[in-house]
Amino acid sequence: MKIVIANNTHAKYAQIICDTIEESAKVRGTGIARRTPEYILTKMENGNAIIALEGETFAGFCYIEIWGHEKFVANSGLIVHPDFRNRGLAKDIKKAVFDHSRKKYPDAKIFGITTGLAVMKINYELGYQPVTFSELTTDESFWKGCQTCKNYDILTRTERKMCLCTGMLYDPAKKVKPKEKSRLNDKAFTRLKSIKQTLFFKKEKATTGVKTQK
């Protein structure tokens, strides 16, 4: 498996990356910010993405987004093709994109928002901490990315204070060491997600009378 910084020679993979992200979101029945192949291509051309290939076959991808004039960066759009899951590839890609972000944007805070337990675990081990949304970027264009997520109404209803996603932040000024030994309390996060779902979806049902997905 090759894990490298993507460039324009990887343009042919932009479509399969978008398709795999969208298909996986459908399978999970979860919200996701939609990406276009053109957007993915820009990330490759700017050296702001990591791609994993097994020979010529697409295996995984993740890219860097820059917000608030490089005050914040996000490692977004993590995807591992179903054929390559559960063998530590997401961990390796995230580590590669994290190291690349630290080199290229050494002063930036690195953050992400996610509903995925796998991503929370990986981020925690890299030294991210769970934080409230108020500690993340206020850059409007970042939050606009959530508009294509099916849970966007929850974010607006809470005035951007919370959503089903959990915010996680790595602050280079705080020098938190990677947590190889201490593990994320995944039971607590699964429980928290289920509480948020019950709370937000119940409210939605009561106000609209529409049956929503659990």
Ligand SMILES: CC(C)(COP(=O)(O)OP(=O)(O)OC[C@H]1O[C@@H](n2cnc3c(N)ncnc32)[C@H](O)[C@@H]1OP(=O)(O)O)[C@@H](O)C(=O)NCCC(=O)NCCS
């Ligand atoms: C989530 C995803 C990236 C994981 O990829 P992967 O290569 O299978 O993950 P890894 O093998 O590196 O696993 C990393 C850790 O997460 C755990 N994990 C993997 N998939 C998981 C899942 N669906 N639920 C809970 N934990 C999971 C692994 O057990 C491992 O934990 P460990 O360190 O305690 O062993 C992959 O399933 C995927 O692309 N899913 C669809 C897109 C997605 O959900 N992206 C995240 C956006 S929020």
